[in-house]
Amino acid sequence: MxxxxxxxxxxxxxxxxxxxxxxxxxxxxxxxxxxxxxxxxxFAITDEDFAPAVKFRHQPVKIVDGLLKLGHVAIEVKEALAPPPREERLKRLLPLDRKLLERDAxxxxxxxxxxxxxxxxxxxxxxxxxxxxxxxxxxxxxxxxxxxxxxxxxxxxxxxxxVGRKYNLYSKCLPFKLSKPAAQISAKEIVKGLIQDTSHVNDRLTSAYVPVQLADLRWKMKVSCERGGFWYYQECLDWAWPRSIIYDIFLMDELSPWDYGEITSLKPAYLEGKVQLLASENLGDWQARIPDWILQRTAPQRLRRAFGLEEIQLRWVSRDIRQHNYGLVLLPIYALETTLANGGFLRLMMNGQTGKAALQITTAKEEFTRIIEPSAKPSLSPESTMLSPPIPIRYVKSPFLHERLTLSEALMPR
Known part of the structure; x- marks a missing residue:
């Protein structure tokens, strides 16, 4: 018009x-x-320039006589993580346009x-x-x-x-480093063979800023597998805790690492092209359950990659979330949605910093996810998402002291 x-x-x-x-x-x-x-x-000076900087609150694991002191994950040990409710999956798999319309017409x-x-x-x-x-x-x-x-x-x-209330829009962001034309080229290459016509990718690829809370997520978990049962410890530093469910939280989690050394003030007036700005949502009880849902999904995958295990079941877990002060940040993503000829639905999300992508294909019977690493390994600052390898452990003595083991040692009966 x-x-x-x-x-x-x-x-x-x-x-x-x-x-x-x-x-x-x-x-x-x-x-x-x-x-x-x-x-x-x-740029012109705006209110965003006066937002306090993120204060990272990392807490190293203490070593006492060669043993790991894991008091932060020793309390409130719970049974196996509960899966997301059916309501969450149905909402998560709705088309993006419908979720945006329902959130903020x-x-x-x-x-x-x-x-x-x-x-x-x-x-x-x-x-x-x-x-x-x-x-x-x-x-x-x-x-x-x-x-x-x-x-x-x-x-x-x-x-x-x-999208949402303006006063809930975070004032800090990570700048887009991957241009939209470059993201369009990458997206076409990823979906080639999955959809017949890729000419509409340029029009449908969306740029967005998605809100997260920065935190350190650490957990101690007991699992069983085809070789027996064992406890292990793992942590993800500078984890992005989703503050919106407009975009798929599981695909968002797959896009890490993020480099928080690049944090700057968001100036929407100086963004090129259309960029969807998502304000933080009030997720109620779901907010506290998101870490459990993500751990339930990712823990078995990580253990398979680390130890070559197959039949993994999560038995007990205790986790700790240490939020960073003023750690409310918008992450840059590109996203694509399209319906497949067989009736399935394709979702693609891409890290606007590194180009790492997560592809999800959903049908009535299954959900398939594939990760596409960037062609060049990104150079990241020390303040970036860091996932430790899983460490098999065994409790030794009070207070909360555990010994590090090999997987074979952890599986041996005492």
């Missing part, structure tokens, strides 16, 4: 004042950068607003059409970048585009 001239926003060119080349928004640096002469223009329709304004590029003279939901856009002929003048000057943005 074209809007009238009186309603059109004023458009500014993002041209370098020194050399005239396009200036690119850089969320990490907090401004526009010229790739040709290194000129830098900072106003944002759903605002994101799909196809109102546009038109102008002639002052640099190359070609005719341009810009959707109003795109804060920044690029001339496809000469590469010059443009943006809404008021938003560029003030950092303000259309709050209707936030």
């Amino acid at each position: 074209e809007i009238s001239k009186s309603q059109e926003p004023k458009i500014s060119a993002l041209a370098c004042p020194k050399c005239g080349a396009p200036m690119y928004p850089d969320m990490k640096k907090g401004g526009f950068s010229c790739l040709y002469c290194d000129t830098f223009r900072p 106003e944002a759903f329709y605002a994101l799909r607003n196809e109102s546009f304004c038109e102008l002639n590029c002052p640099f190359c003279g070609n005719h341009l059409t810009s959707l109003l939901t795109e804060n920044l856009f690029t001339c496809p002929y000469c590469g010059q970048k443009f943006g809404h003048q008021e938003q560029i000057a003030t950092g303000k943005y259309d709050e209707r585009l936030v």
Whole structure:
């Protein structure tokens, strides 16, 4: 829908004042950068700039006389983890559009607003059409970048585009490092052979910021397998605890590691293209149960990879979650959904930092997930998601002291 001239926003060119080349928004640096002469223009100062920095609260495991002191996972030992309720699975497998519509109808329709304004590029003279939901856009002929003048000057943005309540939108994020064109190419390669026509991938691939709480998740678990039973200990530092179930929580968990050394202030007015901004949801009792659901799903897979076991059953578990102060962050993802010819449903999610992807195919009878690692191993800072190997253990003596064992030793009867 074209809007009238009186309603059109004023458009500014993002041209370098020194050399005239396009200036690119850089969320990490907090401004526009010229790739040709290194000129830098900072973003407008907004409330997000005054949000407190994350305070990481790692607590190393203490070693006493060569034994692991595991008091943090020794309390509230519970029976085998309960599976997610059927209601959760049905909700998780709903199409994304339906979940967005149910969560926030106003944002759903605002994101799909196809109102546009038109102008002639002052640099190359070609005719341009810009959707109003795109804060920044690029001339496809000469590469010059443009943006809404008021938003560029003030950092303000259309709050209707936030899914959920704006005051629940986190002010810190990880910048997208993988461009959308690169993500589109990768997505087409991943789904090739699974869908007949990949031409619609470019239109359907969604960019989004998804809310999480940073925490250290640590657990002690008793399992049984074809060789017997044993206890083991494992921990995931800088774990992303989902604060929304709009996007599949299990696929989100597969996208780690995330590099939190890249955390910066979110400035929605300076995001290129359409990016869905998800505010934190009130998940009620489900919030506390998400870690158990994820452990129930991932623990057997990790033990199979580490020890070559097959018939794994989870018997007892005790876990500890240590939240980081001010650790509320938005993670950058790309997502794709499409129906398959056989009636199945395909979901693809991709880490917007590293390009790691998780593919899920769901049918009436089964659910299949495949992980696609990035072509190049990412270089991560020390403050990144870190999963320790599972360590077979045995209790020795008070207070909460355990010895480390090999799997064969842990399986031996005492």
